Amino acid sequence: MSKAAELAALIGSQTALSNRNMISNGAKVIDQRNAGASVSGDGQFPVDRWKASKVGAGAFSMQQSSTAPSNFNHSVVCTVTTADTSIAASDEYSYRHFVEGFNFSHAKWGTSSAYPVTLSFWVRSSVTGTYAVGFRNNAGNRTNPSTYTISSANTWEYKTITVAGDTTGTWEGASNSTGVGVIFSLGAGSNFQGTANTWNASGTWSTASATQWISNSGATFYITGIQLELGETATPFEHRSFGDELARCQRYYQASDGTGNLLFFSGHVDSGATYFAQTKLTVVMRAAPTVTVGTELGKDGFAGAPSVSWQATQSIRSSNTANANSNQGYYFFRYEADAEL
Amino acid sequence: MNITSAQYIAPEGVNDSIKATIDGTEMSVPLDPANRHYAEILRQVAAGTLTIADAD
Numbered sequence: 399m400s401k402a403a404e405l406a407a408l409i410g411s412q413t414a415l416s417n418r419n420m421i422s423n424g425a426k427v428i429d430q431r432n433a434g435a436s437v438s439g440d441g442q443f444p445v446d447r448w449k450a451s452k453v454g455a456g457a458f459s460m461q462q463s464s465t466a467p468s469n470f471n472h473s474v475v476c477t478v479t480t481a482d483t484s485i486a487a488s489d490e491y492s493y494r495h496f497v498e499g500f501n502f503s504h505a506k507w508g509t510s511s512a513y514p515v516t517l518s519f520w521v522r523s524s525v526t527g528t529y530a531v532g533f534r535n536n537a538g539n540r541t542n543p544s545t546y547t548i549s550s551a552n553t554w555e556y557k558t559i560t561v562a563g564d565t566t567g568t569w570e571g572a573s574n575s576t577g578v579g580v581i582f583s584l585g586a587g588s589n590f591q592g593t594a595n596t597w598n599a600s601g602t603w604s605t606a607s608a609t610q611w612i613s614n615s616g617a618t619f620y621i622t623g624i625q626l627e628l629g630e631t632a633t634p635f636e637h638r639s640f641g642d643e644l645a646r647c648q649r650y651y652q653a654s655d656g657t658g659n660l661l662f663f664s665g666h667v668d669s670g671a672t673y674f675a676q677t678k679l680t681v682v683m684r685a686a687p688t689v690t691v692g693t694e695l696g697k698d699g700f701a702g703a704p705s706v707s708w709q710a711t712q713s714i715r716s717s718n719t720a721n722a723n724s725n726q727g728y729y730f731f732r733y734e735a736d737a738e739l
Numbered sequence: 740m741n742i743t744s745a746q747y748i749a750p751e752g753v754n755d756s757i758k759a760t761i762d763g764t765e766m767s768v769p770l771d772p773a774n775r776h777y778a779e780i781l782r783q784v785a786a787g788t789l790t791i792a793d794a795d
Contacts, residue, residue, distance in 0.1 A: 441762070575773065672750055674750075685771050685773035687769065687774070688776045688777075690765070690766050691767070705748060706767035707748045707750045708755040708756060708769075709756065717750040736776075739775065
């Protein structure tokens, strides 16, 4: 077999040489929010583009980690801080990622031409057993749970899962909504348990046979190298440049830093008048972002903190009302912009 | 998502965004249905559990 044929066989017939991985930050290298610090709680992001879901009395922390398999530098580690040994039907614990429709629509899910996809990842846990990872549509009424086995405690293992494309149901297609959700279950009540390797018309991304990792106090779960690609073949992880991965993540979250990209106003101000300042965002965001006004770094002529009064995918605008006359009025502050799925 | 307050912001007399307290943090939420926070605000308003106050 020629080298070209070997390469074609390696990457499969339905995928591409580059931009194969539909997952962002699968190698856990970008952490704009926390700079490596630990977080916990429902909806928190331990690294960019990956967040926790927690419904129930249990709790787990999450953090970017330097513990990683060869060929990787980072992972995310989840640690049980409060075990849930009595998981109710509506309880659910997971680590999840949503792929934007624009980046998944070529899989053609929801049509008779739906392609299979293959998920691959490195995982390591202190708790061995069967685990579940599910795929879901935007509405959460089409789900397909798959299972994988962690055989040896505290040992990196490479897993691959191929899922048949869903030929029915409603999938978002080429839009800025969720194209597909990938949900690694860490514990799930019966409401979230469905039939494995089958498209269920329900929100069931785990199975009855899956390990309830959240029931084990102090348990750890590391994961990295997550790749989702078209076709039935798992190819080697597609490492991107740091700048490329950062820009991809900034489509969903970005923050001004301490020295630049601040929202800034300067000029003559009259007491009682309202003034505006606008800044261009680092990259075009998925949707108009929610903006949190961060540290106020300085002001003159203004008594209160500015508010962000308008935002779009490419820029945001602040406003503030002066409380004094000044020829050198100004205000500037840090901000965070969030357009996550 | 725990939303404890919501009020329109209209510095030029037209509602441009919503000042909301979400999970204990004050945020400015755009009037974009694709924004997850605005979608949740709309959901809670429809459910009758949240009211958006008029702008000052």
